[in-house]
Amino acid sequence: MNTTIIEHLACLEINNLILQPPFHLISNIQWNDKGLSFDGDIELYSSDIRKTDFIGRVPVQIKGTTTHKKQHKKSKIKHSVNKKDLEVYYKDGNGVLYFVVTINPNTHDRQAYYRSLAPLDLKGLLDKLEANGNDSITIPFKKLDNGHLERVCKTFIQVVEKQPKQYIEASNKMEFTDYTFNYADIQEDLFDPFEEPVYIYGVLENIEIPIETATLFEIRKKDNEVITIDHEEINVEYELKETKEVVSLIIENSLTCEFNKKKKTGKINLSSIRTLGSYLKCLKLIKYQLEHNKLPFKPFEVGAKINNKKDFKNVYDDIKMYEELIEICNKIGLRDNYVFNEGENLSSLFNGIIDIFKHKKYQLLNIGDNRKLENTMLYNLKLSDFITIKVMFVDNEFIDFFGEEILSKIGGLVPKKPINKTTAEWDPNNWEEIYFKASIYSNESIKELQKATNFSFENLKLSYTDQYHDIGIDMTINIALDFVNYFDESLDSRFMELALDLIQRYLRKFPDNDLGKINLYIIRFKQFNKLSEEEQEDILEILERAENENHKNICFACEVLLQNKLKARKLFSSLDIISQTTIKDFPIYRLYQNLG
Structure with a gap:
């Protein structure tokens, strides 16, 4: 088929698509156009064909090609575009609506396909050609059905307006912290997010600056x-x-x-x-x-x-087996969300757990040269190179030292009076008259507890609630300070929050306790790196009382909290060696070291 006829038929097809109801498009496409790279344009109107309803022009390029295949059944085709044409389109700055019309030379059936090439699209294609050194590039085109061209033209104009060429070329000299990502030509039946270009805009003072196109990978x-x-x-x-x-x-x-x-x-x-x-x-x-x-x-x-x-x-049998295994593991604190090390020999581990904790073959543990297990004794059991659990032996079985069950069976007790002055014998019915409740973990090192695979912070926290711990016992403040020390080393904020809870509850019981207040302010300072004026005034009052009673330790803590480094240094130097050594173990000493 003659090339002139092919081009005429292609232009005829596009003009036919332009001349469709509601007739908002006007064709300026010329036959035998000899323009540089364009074949004319399409005018778009919002309503009637008059100046007041004019929206804009869409530059177009039309290519005709013959095929014997039934192209009208294809939703997409690919076609080659020349680099020199792309350079012209980009320099023009208005983009191009590129049409490819396939023509059957026997039946003369025609089908139009299109590709919207906005300035960012053109720049992206030219960058690819510059990188690979080719003179042309093959790109996909989408099928264009009757009645859809007006929507395509509207979208094209809107996108081109957002992509001034001067902004694109200046964008590489700008720095952005905010970005927007947009698709443009979205059709439900033809839209493929992995093929459509994504337009990337940098945002400066609510203005979108076009940067580049990208292709969605995943x-x-x-x-x-x-x-x-x-x-x-x-x-x-x-x-x-x-x-x-x-x-x-x-x-x-x-x-x-x-x-x-x-x-x-x-x-x-x-x-x-x-x-x-x-x-x-x-x-x-x-x-x-x-x-x-x-x-x-x-x-x-x-x-x-x-x-x-x-x-x-075997899936049915496997389900039953793992349900039983989970029940056993939960008993000893290996919770079902524990992530096993990749190097773990799971078969050996699970067989050992079942033998020891289900069939009670405790001799496999090799505890202390096979000495007899003692009731309510705490044990560290190494189950593998990666798993060591802390469990207690109660009623001929091991139970999780960090589970709620242990709190219901075992508790900590602190005598209300020195033990040598307690004359009453143990009576399970009136023990509260002789002892305070204390968390079962109150005498345990938090560092050592954390080493256990089955450690549970939630159960640790639960053990310090009023149900299991009398907040008024003297050791509460030291326990809270241990948690603050651990926070300083681990930066695990949960321990700081637990320390704060303990001190606040202690002060509700003893609101005038200066030592409790000092430690509350230590936590506040660590949290916010400063204290309020009201808090500083309270510290000055505590300092005055401490000076009157010659409590140098408290005076030192007050001067540190007030950021008086010279006074704090003088006070610390005046303390005896034992007092200095003791203070070094508390959080206040770290604040002292950090004074500017």
Whole structure:
């Protein structure tokens, strides 16, 4: 077919698409156009064809090509664009609406395809050509149906208005902290987020500066959902990933369902155990999948059939086995959310746990040359190179030293009077007359507690509530200061918050206690790096009382909190060696060292 005829037919097709109701488009496309790189333009009007309704012009380029294939069935095609043409479009600064019209030389059937090339698109294509040294580039074009061209033109004009060429070229000299990302030509039936360009704008004083285009590589979404399997509600965490080729569903960081979008096939993989809880959830999901050929998620439907079911033939027995294992592990503090080390020999570990804690083969522990286990004795048990648990032996079984069960069975007691002056014998019915309650952990080193695999901060915190700990005992302040010291080393804010809670509760019981106030202000200063005027006035009053009573330790603490380094140094030097050594173990000494 003659090239002139091809170009005329292509222009005829585009003019036909322009001349469609409601007739808001006017064609300025010339036959046999000899322009540099454009074939004319399309005028867009908001209503009637009159000056007051004029919106703008869309520069166009039209290319005709022949094909014997039934192109009208294709939603997209690819076509080559010349570098020199792209340079002209970019220099012009108004972009181009590029049309490719396919023509069947036998039937003369025509189908138009388009690509909106705004200034950022053109710059991106030219950058690619500059990098690879080619003279042309092949890009995708979308099918254009009757009645859609007006929408395409409106979108084109809106995008081009946001992308002045001078802004694009100046953007590389600007610094941005805020950005916006936009798609432009979105059609529900043709939109592919992995093919459409993403326009990136930097934001300066609420003005969007065009920077560049990007291509989306991956979409990720993390969420959780409560699902029901066999009348049991299970909270499942998942991550949904999608690329151009593949959709992946990663459940509990253990079960991966991967679907190839083109091949319409998929695969499922259950990784090695990360946590017992997650692994059990995945086993139950596999069981559900085998029974229903789908997964029970509501926000999205995952329907697929597992062809090779023999890979999961033992799933029912595995579920029962891991349910029992979780029950045993929970008893000793290995909670179902504990993340196992990748180097752990899980088979050996689980077999050992079942033998020792289910079948009570305690001789396998090799405790102290196999000496007899003592009731209410605390033990550190090394189960593997990675797991050491702290448990107590109570009623011929080991229980988690950091579980709620231990608080209901064992408690700490502090005599209300020196033990040699306590004449009353132990009576379980009136012990509260002789002893204060104290947290079971009150005499334990927090550093040592933290080393245990089964350590639970929540249970530690629970043990210091009024149910298990009398806040008024003298050791409460020292316990709080130990937590502050641990915060200084670990920066774990939970311990600072627990220390603050203990001191505040102590002061509610003893509101005039100067030592309690001093330690409250130490925590406040560490939290906010300053004290209020009211707090400083209170410290001055405490200082005055301490000076009158010659309590140099308290005077020293007050001067540190008031940021009086010279006075604090003089006071510290006046203390005896024992007092100095004692103070060095408390948080106030760290504040003293940090004085400017």
